[in-house]
Amino acid sequence: MQFIHAVLRNALGQARREELVSRNVATLVRVPAPRYKVGKGLSVEQVKRLLRAAEGHRLYPLYLVAATLGLRRGELLGLRWQDLDLDRGILSVEQTVQRLAGGLRVQDTKSEDSDGVLPLPEVTWLALLDHQRDQKIEREAAGNGWVEHGLVFPSRLGTPMEPRNLNRHFAGLRERAGLPHIRLHDLRHTMVTLLLDLGVPPHLVQAIARHAHVDVTLKIYAHTNLDAMRAAVKRLDDQLG
Template sequence: MPKYKVNRGLTVPQARAVLKAARDHRLYALYVLALCLGLRRGELLGLRWADVDLEAGKLEVVQSLQRVAGRLQFVRPKTSDSERTVPLPPICVEALREHRRKQFAERSNRWEEWTEHGLVFPSRCGTPMEPDNLRRSWGAIREAAGLGEMRFHDLRHTCVTLLLNLGVPPQVVRDIVGHSDIEVTMTIYAHASLDDKRIALRKLGDALG
């Protein structure tokens, strides 16, 4: 089982700061999906419009963009649990609708160099996006939001933690984010909720003091 660093999720104010910092960025919708749905980086970069149904409000996670033997390739998600259907809340539907309009304009402006791959989050010329480019984008947004050394993957952990904090049952959270084992879901939560434990124990100490 993977080992997770302690306290790697964002608070609600920090998550809002990310969305505010990303608002005018061409990948704004990607950050909305990362925070709201907990999609992995490869799942976001591998997402196709054919996998998205805005009318029904859902998307299918069926492939991931990964570097294999030095080349970017589309591969099946890493486990059968990673292949999943995820409902889209209104914030995601609205962000994707706006993103689709902007992408159409971008494609029209760059038609001579555009190579259509049907991707939701391609490069500026339609091809699969280099993960390093997303890393650079995240670096700028992270800095604008005042987040220090937060990793892009921590947006996924944030989704898990915030859903559990809202009282969503762990098995539902596991199915949303595509964890293979509910222990992974709860390990992230146990680590991320250290501050909650501190507050609880302070209350107990106050009650006994």
């Protein structure tokens, strides 16, 4: 693209010297819009395998929240107990934990679209109630070593969890589940695909995923739902064959 602009500038300069043009032809250049890259979601069976591999670990509820509500990694690590209303079964997305400039930073979510109040599926609700009880035991065991930050998924000492440590744990988890190529973020895409498969209207899935535009929601679905597309075109074979 830089080469194209350079050629146009040279041509424009020459043309102006010869008084051949009266407008900037560089304004005719159209730069392609960036493409949104999406990952591949998991099947229901793959999600079950992953969660079975995580059962009994302190991070099991984190993966369950990721799979059922589609929170991003930083949002999972930034989730606080005050963002949960376990009496009403709702969760608010308010902040995120990121590694920036060599250290961990707790920040507000990146945009209004990232904020949101989400209803908890019952399985996630019950897991978080158990997790709250287990964290109290963990806090008491740590004694004076515990540094309270009010986080739902902190380190073993209550401090914000290092995102790279979560990545390392997930890498081992996916190996145990026999899913070596998946990413943590694929659980977010899985939530989108499963809800749309269940017939949930796209605008509601967009609200749950907190996408800025429904086009992003539908693009994830189209990217991950190859089997459904195969079934659709198979119907053409049945009609035309």
